[in-house]
Amino acid sequence: MHDAVLGxxxxxxxxxxxxxxxxxLDATGALQYRVTQRGGVCALEMPASWQSARVAAIISSGPDRPEPLTQFLAGAGGVGLVTGHRLPNTQGEDGTALNRAALDRLAEGQAPQQAVDAVLQAHAEWDAGLVAIDAQGRLGMANSARARRRDDLGEFRRATAGASLGLLHNSIYARGDLAAQLGELAxxxxxxxxxxxCFLVLVDAVPLVSASRDCVHVDAQGTIVALETANPRLAGLDRVSTAVYxxxxxxRDGVLVGAAATELYVRIRAGAACPVALPAQNRLLARMNDVEA
Structure with a gap:
C-alpha cells in the first residue's frame, strides 16, 4: 500500500x-502506527520489519489534519484495521466514529464486509468510505450512499486465497484509470x-548530458546513475525544473527497459540534476517493458 500511495x-x-x-499488525499481532502531517508517504519512517507484515493499511490526503492522526485509521491488535477516505473518523449516531464502529464489529466476530456494510447502511448520508481488513486478511470495503454520488471516485479490489487488497480514493486527478494503475502496482x-x-530514484547529483533523445540510465536497484537530455537549455538552468521529461x-546497462510515466522535478545546478528536500520529488514512476524489471 505504501507504493500505491506514492504512485x-x-x-x-x-x-x-x-x-x-x-x-x-506485526508478527505478534500487535498494532503499530507511523504518522506524518506533511510530506506524504515518503515522510513515514517505517521499520524494515514492516515489509513482512501480513496486515497493513494506510490513509493519506492533504496536510495539517486534526490530531491525533491515528483517529483516521482505527486498529486493534489481533483484530484488524479500518481505513477509508473522505471522513471515516466522523462520529455516528451513537457518538462512535464510523471506522471505530466497524472495528468493534470485527472484534465481535463479524466479517469485514458485513461490518462495513452495517455501519454505512446505518449512516447513508455520512461522508465516508471504509476499507476493513481483519487479522486473518479478509477484506471488506464500501462507500456510503452520499459518497457514491461523487463523480471523482476510484476503487480497486482484488482477493485470492492467499492475499487481499482494497483501495478507495477521491479528489485525485490523473490520466487514465488511477485506481487500476495504483491497484496493479500494489x-x-x-x-x-x-x-x-517501478520507482526510479535520484540519490546523488548526476550530470545532464546532451543527447539526441531523452534517457534515464539506472542501475539494478532503480537508482538514477545518468541523465541524457535533448533539451539544449536544461543544463544551463539554475533552478528547480523538469530533469526527466x-x-x-x-x-539499464544500455538496454531499453521502459519509459518514464511521470516526470522528475528537481534542482538543476551547474549542469547537473540534484536531489531536493522532499523525498517523493526525487522519484519517478517508470512503465517497464516485458523484461525483468
Missing amino acids: AELLGRGAIGGFAVMAV WSRLRGLAPRS LGADVR
Whole structure:
C-alpha cells in the first residue's frame, strides 16, 4: 500500500502529499502506527520489519489534519484495521466514529464486509468510505450512499486465497484509470510479481548530458546513475525544473527497459540534476517493458 500511495503522489494531483497514517499488525499481532502531517508517504519512517507484515493499511490526503492522526485509521491488535477516505473518523449516531464502529464489529466476530456494510447502511448520508481488513486478511470495503454520488471516485479490489487488497480514493486527478494503475502496482508488490511499473530514484547529483533523445540510465536497484537530455537549455538552468521529461527512455546497462510515466522535478545546478528536500520529488514512476524489471 505504501507504493500505491506514492504512485498516487507521482501520477496525480489533488488531495495527496500531505498527512499520512500507516498501521500494521506485526508478527505478534500487535498494532503499530507511523504518522506524518506533511510530506506524504515518503515522510513515514517505517521499520524494515514492516515489509513482512501480513496486515497493513494506510490513509493519506492533504496536510495539517486534526490530531491525533491515528483517529483516521482505527486498529486493534489481533483484530484488524479500518481505513477509508473522505471522513471515516466522523462520529455516528451513537457518538462512535464510523471506522471505530466497524472495528468493534470485527472484534465481535463479524466479517469485514458485513461490518462495513452495517455501519454505512446505518449512516447513508455520512461522508465516508471504509476499507476493513481483519487479522486473518479478509477484506471488506464500501462507500456510503452520499459518497457514491461523487463523480471523482476510484476503487480497486482484488482477493485470492492467499492475499487481499482494497483501495478507495477521491479528489485525485490523473490520466487514465488511477485506481487500476495504483491497484496493479500494489498487487504486484504484494504478490511478488514481475512489476509493470517501478520507482526510479535520484540519490546523488548526476550530470545532464546532451543527447539526441531523452534517457534515464539506472542501475539494478532503480537508482538514477545518468541523465541524457535533448533539451539544449536544461543544463544551463539554475533552478528547480523538469530533469526527466514524460516518456523519456529508461535504460539499464544500455538496454531499453521502459519509459518514464511521470516526470522528475528537481534542482538543476551547474549542469547537473540534484536531489531536493522532499523525498517523493526525487522519484519517478517508470512503465517497464516485458523484461525483468
